[in-house]
Amino acid sequence: MHSVRPVLIGIAGDSGAGKSSLVAQLAKLLGNDRVSVIELDGYHSLNRQERKAVNITALHPRANNLGLFIDHLYRLRRGEKVLRPVYNHDTGDFDDPVWVEPRPYVIVEGLHPFLFQVAADMYDLKIYYDTHEELKVRWKILRDATARGYTVEEVLAEIRKRQWDIRNFVEPQLAMADTVVKLFPLEDERPDAVGVEFKEPADNPWLKEKLEQISEISVQPKRDWIGGREFLSLSFSQAMPVSTAHVLLEHMGPRGGAILGKITHAPFVMPYQLALAILASRLEAIRQELDATFEGRGRSVVG
Ligand SMILES: Nc1ncnc2c1ncn2[C@@H]1O[C@H](COP(=O)(O)OP(=O)(O)OP(=O)(O)O)[C@@H](O)[C@H]1O
Ligand SMILES: O=C(CO)[C@H](O)[C@H](O)COP(=O)(O)O
Missing domain, CATH: 3.40.50.300 (P-loop containing nucleotide triphosphate hydrolases)
Incomplete structure (x- = not known):
């Protein structure tokens, strides 16, 4: 143990x-x-x-x-x-x-x-x-009709059959989330070109607070309501200069800059790459906090 x-x-x-x-x-x-x-x-x-x-x-x-x-x-x-x-x-x-x-x-x-x-x-x-329906259906058909042995018609029929269960057993978790990550299509020919929206509970907006500390980025969150709970939504739909992303990631956690360096050496960071770096840095920050808590308790208590 x-x-x-x-x-x-x-x-x-x-x-x-x-x-x-x-x-x-x-x-x-x-x-x-x-x-x-x-x-x-x-x-x-x-x-x-x-x-x-x-x-x-x-x-x-x-x-x-x-x-x-x-x-x-x-x-x-x-x-x-x-x-x-x-x-x-x-x-x-x-x-x-x-x-x-x-x-x-x-x-x-x-x-x-x-x-x-x-x-x-x-x-x-x-x-x-919370991937946009258009991307989700495209990706599911591509994967299930190649890697999972279904025909395209079978995948489409299965998607139709699942709608009630999605609404009742998957989507209710939206309101429980600490962060909702929504991928959405961009008007861009490249298949991997997706925008990313982060929605955070208004009473605990981790990313919004980090972004507000960076003068290079202007934050304009939109209000959203999910399951009766107020969320703030931040959208990334364009490539960001790597220098700006680096400043942002350094604010996020102990290894933010190093994480970004593992993702790209290009002059610009795409929204999905930025989302990966933000999430990984947030997890590193949580790990560090937890280690500090256990350090304080003499590293012997399982919480
Ligand atoms: N960011 C992305 N850009 C382009 N394609 C993607 C992206 N993320 C996933 N895909 C494609 O979508 C398909 C489905 O992805 P994945 O298997 O990760 O979904 P999943 O949510 O784990 O699905 P399931 O719950 O059915 O296992 C994969 O074949 C993958 O190639
Ligand atoms: O919703 C799913 C999550 O991946 C799958 O459809 C479910 O796991 C069943 O898998 P399969 O269709 O391969 O039997």
Whole structure:
């Protein structure tokens, strides 16, 4: 058992939003050996055939063993390793489970990481990945019709079938998030050209406060209401000079500048690259705070 608990991060969002891709890139920036990933698809309670037989989508909580997941989250937070189940998207069935160690960062990504309050309370940061419908559908078709063995018509039919479950079991997590990251299409031919909007609760606007400290950037947040809660929204739709981004990242956390250096050496930073750097720097800052707290307690208490 570790004496210093991991930083727990939950990344919620619909299928095809880009969660796994985001996590892979964050892990690279933080150091793969410092990150453990929990893919929530492993906690499906029914395989593909069984879901079809009872006519339920993977988004319904009943198609998932969220009790086991919450138990694992609790154990990881305490610094214990867990035997996590694995879902195989090639076969539509389960593989052998694998052990997950509580490394300095544990990132949980999937459909329901903080649907239930008892889970939501355990995270250090809850991110809702709210990719614009146009990108999400394009990306899901591209992926499911190549890597997951579906036809385009099957993917479109599945998306239509899932709408009620998305509204009821995935989107409610929007209002629980510490930050909502919305990717949106730009009028740009390049397939990777996406804009990024950060929405933060008005009572805890971490990014807005950091941006306000940088004279090179003028911040004009827009107000937004999600699930009865006020959010402030900050939008990035243009490339930013790397020198400005560097000043910003240095304000964000202990390794902000170094993280940016790992992402690009170009003179300009694209919005998605900036978002990655901001998120990784925020996680480094949380890790540092947690280490300082445990240092103060003599590094022996698991919180
Ligand atoms: N920022 C991005 N720019 C371009 N393409 C992207 C981006 N993020 C993700 N994609 C593409 O979208 C597809 C879906 O992404 P990913 O598998 O990460 O989604 P997901 O949210 O983890 O989905 P699921 O929950 O269904 O597993 C991938 O094939 C990936 O190539
Ligand atoms: O919503 C999803 C999250 O990835 C998938 O559709 C779900 O995991 C089921 O996967 P598959 O379609 O490969 O059986």
